[in-house]
Amino acid sequence: xxxxxxxxxxxxxxxxxxxxxxxxxxxxxxxxxxxxxxxxxxxxxxxxxxxxxxxxxxxxxxxxxxxxxxxxxxxxxxxxxxxxxxxxxxxxxxxxxxxxxxxxxxxxxxxxxxxxxxxxxxxxxxxxxxxxxxxxxxxxxxxxxxxxxxxxxxxxxxxxxxxxxxxxxxxxxxxxxxxxxxxxxxxxxxxxxxxxxxxxxxxxxxxxxxxxxxxxxxxxxxxxxxxxxxxxxxxxxxxxxxxxxxxxxxxxxxxxxxxxxxxxxxxxxxxxxxxxxxxxxxxxxxxxxxxxxxxxxxxxxxxxxxxxxxxxxxxxxxxxxxxx
Numbered sequence: 400x401x402x403x404x405x406x407x408x409x410x411x412x413x414x415x416x417x418x419x420x421x422x423x424x425x426x427x428x429x430x431x432x433x434x435x436x437x438x439x440x441x442x443x444x445x446x447x448x449x450x451x452x453x454x455x456x457x458x459x460x461x462x463x464x465x466x467x468x469x470x471x472x473x474x475x476x477x478x479x480x481x482x483x484x485x486x487x488x489x490x491x492x493x494x495x496x497x498x499x500x501x502x503x504x505x506x507x508x509x510x511x512x513x514x515x516x517x518x519x520x521x522x523x524x525x526x527x528x529x530x531x532x533x534x535x536x537x538x539x540x541x542x543x544x545x546x547x548x549x550x551x552x553x554x555x556x557x558x559x560x561x562x563x564x565x566x567x568x569x570x571x572x573x574x575x576x577x578x579x580x581x582x583x584x585x586x587x588x589x590x591x592x593x594x595x596x597x598x599x600x601x602x603x604x605x606x607x608x609x610x611x612x613x614x615x616x617x618x619x620x621x622x623x624x625x626x627x628x629x630x631x632x633x634x635x636x637x638x639x640x641x642x643x644x645x646x647x648x649x650x651x652x653x654x655x656x657x658x659x660x661x662x663x664x665x666x667x668x669x670x671x672x673x674x675x676x677x678x679x680x681x682x683x684x685x686x687x688x689x690x691x692x693x694x695x696x697x698x699x700x701x702x703x704x705x706x707x708x709x710x711x712x713x714x715x716x717x718x719x720x721x722x723x
Contacts, residue, residue: 411464412464412540412542412543413463413464413465413466413489413538414455414458414463414464414465414466414543414544414545414546414674414678415465415466415467415468415535415538415539415543415544415545415546416451416452416454416455416458416465416466416467416468416469416545416546416548417451417468417469417531417535417545417546417547417548417563418449418450418451418452418467418468418469418470418548418549419469419470419523419528419531419549419550419551419552419555419559420449420469420470420500420520420521420549420550420551420552421447421448421449421451421452421469421470421471421479421492421499421500421549422448422449422499422500422501422502422517422520423445423446423447423448423475423478423499423500423501423502424444424445424446424447424448424501424502424504424702425443425444425445425501425502425503425504426442426443426444426445426446426504426505426506426701426702427440427442427443427503427504427505427506428440428441428442428443428444428506428508429441429505429506429507429508430508430509431507431508431509431510432505432507432509432510432512432514441508444701444702445478446478446482446702446703447478447479447481447482447703448502448664448703449469449548449549450548450549450577450578450667450670451467451469451546451547451548451549452467452479452482452703453664453667453668453671453703454546454548454577454667454668454670454671454674455467455486455488455671456482456486456488456702456703456704457664457667457668457671457672457693457697457703457704457705458671458674458675459486459487459488460486460704460705460706461671461675461693461705461708461711462708463674463675463678464489465488465489466488466489466491466538467483467488467489467490467491467492468491468492468493468531468534468535468538469492469493469531470492470493470494470495470521470523470527470531470552471492471493471494471495471499472494472495472496472497472498472499472500472521473494473495473496473497474496474497474498475498475499476494476499479492479499482703491534491538493527493530493531493534495521495523495527497521497522498521499520499521500517500518500519500520500521501518502515502516502517502518503515503516503517503518504516519553520552520553521552521553522552522553522554523552523553523554523555524554525555527554528555528559532563532566535563535566535567536570539567539570539572540570540571540572541570541571541572542571542572542573543572543573544572544573544575544674544677544678545567545572545573545574545575546574546575546576546577546670546674547560547563547564547574547575547576547577547578547593548576548577548578548667548670549577549578550578550579550580550582551582557580557581557582557584557585558582558585558586558589559582560576560578560582560583560585560586561585561586561588561589561591564576564586564589564591564592564593565589565590565591568591568592568593568594569591573594573595573630573677574593574594574595575593575594575595575596575597575670575673575674575677576593576595576596577596577597577666577667577670579598579602579605580602580605583596583598583602583606584605584606587606587624587627587629592627592628592629593629593630594629594630594631594677595629595630595631595632595633595673595677596624596629596631596632596633597633597634597635597666597669597670597673598634598635599634599635599636599637599666600617600634600635600636603617603620603621603634604620606620607620607623614642614651617634617636617642618642618644618649618723621634621642621644621649622644622649625644625645630645630646631643631644631645631673631677631686632644632645633669633673633690635666635669635694638654639653639654640652640653640654640691640719641669641687641690641691641694642723643683643686643687645683645686647682647683648683648722648723649722649723650683650684650687650720650721650722650723651720651721651723652687652688652690652691652718652719652720652721653691653718653719653720653721654691654694654695654718655695655714655717655718655719664697664702664703665694665697665698666694667697667703668693668694668696668697668703668705669690669691669693669694670690671693671705672689672690672691672692672693672694673686673689673690675689675693676689676690684720687718687720688715688716688718688720689711689715691714691715691718692711692712692714692715692717692718693705693711695714695718696710696711696714
């Protein structure tokens with residue numbers, strides 16, 4: 400986990416997040432979700448979202464300079480503009496015709512679970528992707544961090560992330576990839592691999608093509624990715640914490656207890672913590688502590704938000720880390 404020798408001047412280089420299929424998250428809170436019945440919502444919230452946008456929001460709360468880019472529907476940009484202005488995030492999104500999709504999230508207070516209903520999104524073209532690539536070429540410098548996150552919109556091939564990873568890695572950029580399904584599989588089959596990936600157990604099983612019922616099985620699959628050339632592999636395990644594998648070895652990090660207000664975006668917060676730690680060049684244990692602390696801190700907040708940095712650091716000191 401040693402930082403590049405150019406880390407000091409990179410301290411002022413913004414982190415770049417890329418969201419090709421963003422969303423407006425409509426979170427509806429109910430006392431208890433019972434399918435087939437009528438519910439009265441306790442609360443409804445609307446947040447600009449999508450994985451990369453959520454990560455940018457958490458990084459801004461942490462105090463890191465961040466630029467958000469990707470593709471955004473021209474007809475409903477207001478929630479995104481409000482978020483970026485409120486948090487000091489630099490907006491470099493390319494606008495395309497139409498509306499950004501809406502994701503409905505039903506938060507069940509009784510069970511603590513969240514049910515997601517993701518609506519169709521934008522249709523993008525190869526020309527739209529090239530606009531994003533041109534923006535990235537103007538932002539990325541050797542050693543900097545770029546996140547490629549989320550699903551792909553209609554019209555873009557599954558190999559988009561593999562292609563962008565190869566392009567950016569060829570420029571010396573550390574690419575963090577957080578996706579799933581065919582886009583993740585294509586990126587992991589390519590000759591040029593991301594610096595870091597963060598699948599959950601189910602996403603890792605889908606890539607491996609087999610069940611991973613035990614920690615040893617998960618570690619074996621993750622070590623296979625490391626052997627192929629992924630620098631850092633993080634497998635999130637929900638309430639069981641996460642596994643972290645890098646050149647330094649393997650760690651398990653456990654979650655301290657916390658009151659959960661919303662699980663929405665906790666995985667994105669973990670990615671933000673990973674990137675914040677990479678930016679600071681901390682050892683693997685520090686990466687594990689900070690990323691888990693980001694995820695736990697997010698559980699106590701609605702929307703893509705974190706509490707103050709002191710609260711996050713306090714949680715990081717409580718994370719249980721075990722060498723494997």
